[in-house]
Amino acid sequence: MRKHILFLFLCLLPALAWGQIPKPEGTFAHDTARIGELLQYTLVHRHPVAQEVILPSEQYDFAPFELVRKAYFPTSTKAGISTDSAIYTLRTFETAPLQQLALPIYVLGQRDTQTVFAAADTVVVAQLVTEVREPLPVREETTLAAVEERFNWPLLILWITATALFLALVWLIFGQAIQSKYRLYRLRKDHVYFASRYNSHEDRFKKTGSPQSLEKAVSLWKNYLTKLEKSAINSFTTKEIVEFYENDEEVNTALRICDKAIYGNLQTEAEGETNLALGMLRRFAKSRHKTQREIIRNAKNTR
Structure with missing residues (x-):
């Protein structure tokens, strides 16, 4: 009997535990x-x-x-x-x-x-609306409200980025051609400027026989070739210039005649010879201009 009671107590113990929660x-x-x-x-x-x-x-x-x-x-x-x-x-x-x-x-x-x-x-x-009227009244408001104007920065950044990418693409495709065109433009412009000033000094020398005009013409010629050849020709002596151009006969003859006229004051004795020397220098500068132009064009075509 005791065993049955103990068994029943053990079975009810979990239920009692649940009920005490x-x-x-x-x-x-x-x-x-x-x-x-x-x-x-x-x-x-x-x-x-x-x-x-x-x-x-x-x-x-x-x-x-x-x-x-x-x-x-x-x-x-x-x-x-x-x-x-x-x-x-x-x-x-x-x-x-x-x-x-x-x-x-x-x-x-x-x-x-x-x-x-x-x-x-x-x-x-909390009830914020205490009364609802039917039908609901409609309030008309026709006055336009002032709205602060705002600059569209995202759109600006988008346009700047798109433009930069477009220019980069154009430069990638046509960059070398654009550089060549610009160099040819600068080459032609420099030669036109040189020819205009050189002819002015040459004409003044022919009219007045002034050694200063002759010296200015030769100095202008040297400065132009310095820029054209990208070499310090304007600091060279006559002998160094002749050697630079591989003993070119026209350059040698023209520069020596001009040196005599400038430093020896002999232009009155051989004025025609000096005029001929100035013409030789002008033709040589034009020839070097054509040579540089062909070099740029050939470089553009070989790329």
Whole structure:
């Protein structure tokens, strides 16, 4: 008989344990709230240390509220009693003046899980609209509101980027051709400028026989070839210039005649010879201009 009583007691022990589970405490931080306003709800459960308890997660249906965030706190134990707690930040968009919430806790057993709800707590939702008239009055507003003009910076950046990419593409495809065209343009412009000034000095020399005009013409010729050949010809002596041009006969003859006329003051005795020398220098400069032009064109075609 005792064995049957003991067996029956052991079978009823889990049921008695389940029936002794205390209810959790769930309360709102404030009694009133507005629609859309954040509201905190605190859930606290104290239980024997041997019980395993789970609080609601973010997947739980908090209707009529919406969960914004949650904060769990570590379990604390004192004198064999454990305390689990969490704070849920909620909000509601329902218009009902009284709204309730009762959250559960889940007690894990060996074969089953028991759900225990806290007592429902009520919050009063402030009613901002107290009277609705039917039909609703429509308020007309025909005055245009001043809107601050804003500069479209994203569009500007887009245009700058597109333009930069387009120019980069054009330069990648036509860059060498553009460089060659520009060099030919500069070459032609420099020669026209040289020819104009050189002819002016030459004409003045023919009319006045002034050594200064002859010297200016020769100096201009040297400076032009310096820029054309990209070499310091204007600092060379006559002998060095002749050697630079591989003993060209015309350059040698013309420069020596001009040196005699400038430094020996002999232009009055051989004025025709000096005029001929100036013509030789002009033709040689034109010949070197043509040579450089062909070099640029050939470089463009071979790329």
